[in-house]
Amino acid sequence: MELHLVKKNALILASSQGLGKAMAAELVKEGANVMLASRDGEKLAAAQRELSQLGTGKVSYMVTDITKAEDIKSLVAQTAEEFGGIDILINNAGGPPGGSFSDFNDEEWQQSFELNLLSFIRTIRESLPHLKKQGGKIVNIASSSIKEPIPGLILSNTFRTAIVGLSKTLASELAPDRILINTVGPGRIATDRVQHLDKMNAEKQGVTPEEMTEQSINKIPLGRYGEPEEFAKFVTFLVSGANTYITGQSYLVDGGMIKSI
Structure with a gap:
C-alpha cells in the first residue's frame, strides 16, 4: 500500500517521548517532514537526533507549552515557515492527574481543560489556514475512556470524551475543505504514562506494580500491553494519502480490552 507521505509536512504535539515520539518516527520512516513539540528541550533535541536517522524527511523541534496560546501560535507559524506548509496535524497531550471528583478544585479542572482540550482547539484553529490550502x-x-470511563481518572474521562464531540462536529464543517479529522484512543500501551498509572493503582489496592500490571493484562484478550509502534502505525494510516474517505470517526487501539460495541 502506498501511503503518499513523502515530503508531507506534519506537526505533532507532545512528541519528545511516548506515543507522540512513536508517531513521529513512523511518519519520518515514510518520508514526511516532522515538527516535534513539547516543554522539554533536552528530550526534544535527543528525539530529533534519533528520528533524523530513520528516513529522508526533515525533523525539527520547538520547545512549546501547549497550555499557552502564544506558544501554539509560534509553533504553527514556525512549522509552516520551515516546511512550506502543514499537511498533517496530530494533537496529543500528556494525561491529567488521577483522582476522584472530590480531589480537584477549580484551578485543577481549569489546568486540565487547557492542557487536554483547549490546546487541541487552539492548534486546530491556527493550523486550518494551512490545512485548507490543499486539504x-x-x-x-x-484515550480508551472515550468508550468506557476509567475509574479514578475523572479529569481524563471528561476532557477526552469532549475531544470526540469536537472531532465529530469538525468532520462536517471541514469536509468541504477536504480535511479529514478522526479521534484515536490508546488502551494499555507500554508507555511511561501507563507505568505511572499502574503504580498509582497498585498503591491504592495494596499490591505491587507488577501484580497491578498482571491484573490489567488479564483484561486484554490479546494478553499483553500494546507497543507504541503498533499504535503509531494505525495513526500513520489515518493521516496518510491512503485514507481518502474516513472522517469523523473514533477508534481504539486496545488489544480488544474495551467490550462496548
Missing part, C-alpha cells in the same frame, strides 16, 4: 488530515489522540 489535510487531523488526528486527535484521546
Whole structure:
C-alpha cells in the first residue's frame, strides 16, 4: 500500500517521548517532514537526533507549552515557515492527574481543560489556514475512556470524551475543505504514562506494580500491553494519502480490552 507521505509536512504535539515520539518516527520512516513539540528541550533535541536517522524527511523541534496560546501560535507559524506548509496535524497531550471528583478544585479542572482540550482547539484553529490550502488530515489522540470511563481518572474521562464531540462536529464543517479529522484512543500501551498509572493503582489496592500490571493484562484478550509502534502505525494510516474517505470517526487501539460495541 502506498501511503503518499513523502515530503508531507506534519506537526505533532507532545512528541519528545511516548506515543507522540512513536508517531513521529513512523511518519519520518515514510518520508514526511516532522515538527516535534513539547516543554522539554533536552528530550526534544535527543528525539530529533534519533528520528533524523530513520528516513529522508526533515525533523525539527520547538520547545512549546501547549497550555499557552502564544506558544501554539509560534509553533504553527514556525512549522509552516520551515516546511512550506502543514499537511498533517496530530494533537496529543500528556494525561491529567488521577483522582476522584472530590480531589480537584477549580484551578485543577481549569489546568486540565487547557492542557487536554483547549490546546487541541487552539492548534486546530491556527493550523486550518494551512490545512485548507490543499486539504489535510487531523488526528486527535484521546484515550480508551472515550468508550468506557476509567475509574479514578475523572479529569481524563471528561476532557477526552469532549475531544470526540469536537472531532465529530469538525468532520462536517471541514469536509468541504477536504480535511479529514478522526479521534484515536490508546488502551494499555507500554508507555511511561501507563507505568505511572499502574503504580498509582497498585498503591491504592495494596499490591505491587507488577501484580497491578498482571491484573490489567488479564483484561486484554490479546494478553499483553500494546507497543507504541503498533499504535503509531494505525495513526500513520489515518493521516496518510491512503485514507481518502474516513472522517469523523473514533477508534481504539486496545488489544480488544474495551467490550462496548
